[in-house]
Amino acid sequence: MTQGSLKLGTLAGIDIRVHYTWFFAFVLIAWSLALGYFPTANAGLGAGTYWVLGVVSALLLFGSVLVHELGHSLVAGARGIRVDSITLFIFGGVSNITKEASTARDEFLIAVVGPVTSLVLAGLFWAIGHVLPAGTALSAGRNLLATYTARRLGVIEKRLWRKLRRNTCSTRCA
Numbered sequence: 001m002t003q004g005s006l007k008l009g010t011l012a013g014i015d016i017r018v019h020y021t022w023f024f025a026f027v028l029i030a031w032s033l034a035l036g037y038f039p040t041a042n043a044g045l046g047a048g049t050y051w052v053l054g055v056v057s058a059l060l061l062f063g064s065v066l067v068h069e070l071g072h073s074l075v076a077g078a079r080g081i082r083v084d085s086i087t088l089f090i091f092g093g094v095s096n097i098t099k100e101a102s103t104a105r106d107e108f109l110i111a112v113v114g115p116v117t118s119l120v121l122a123g124l125f126w127a128i129g130h131v132l133p134a135g136t137a138l139s140a141g142r143n144l145l146a147t148y149t150a151r152r153l154g155v156i157e158k159r160l161w162r163k164l165r166r167n168t169c170s171t172r173c174a
């Protein structure tokens with residue numbers, strides 16, 4: 001994966017790289033958002049605005065992938081496992097961990113932090129989406145991010161919340 005990739009910089013001692021296949025995904029996502037999603041979701045804005053929204057959203061999406069991988073890598077580092085690099089490619093991101101975790105507990109911690117990081121990000125996007133007024137250009141970007149990362153989680157969260165309330169009410173509210 002390091003072959004055919006470009007180094008963007010270093011974060012916490014970890015090389016951040018993009019594989020050439022990433023550019024295809026990036027262009028495809030930005031393009032489909034600028035010409036398909038945003039003009040439908042927020043009609044009446046200029047073509048330039050749609051492109052800016054498309055590019056910013058695609059960057060945010062890959063930024064979220066990078067933060068997810070950083071989550072894995074930083075926990076691995078804290079458990080004494082060095083991570084050489086994180087590479088973004090067409091299907092997401094991959095952390096190049098130098099050795100296997102020595103205990104099942106470490107392995108679990110390194111694995112679980114990824115979804116937890118994504119959950120925190122989705123929660124953040126969801127919260128931002130609820131604070132920003134609707135109808136602005138920013139809310140269009142917010143809508144997209146909500147669609148990509150938070151919708152499924154939002155459904156799960158709502159279901160859990162309803163269940164929790166039902167259970168609490170059955171014992172206390174009556």
Ligand SMILES: [Zn+2]
Pocket residue numbers: 068069072114115
């Ligand atoms: Zn992961």
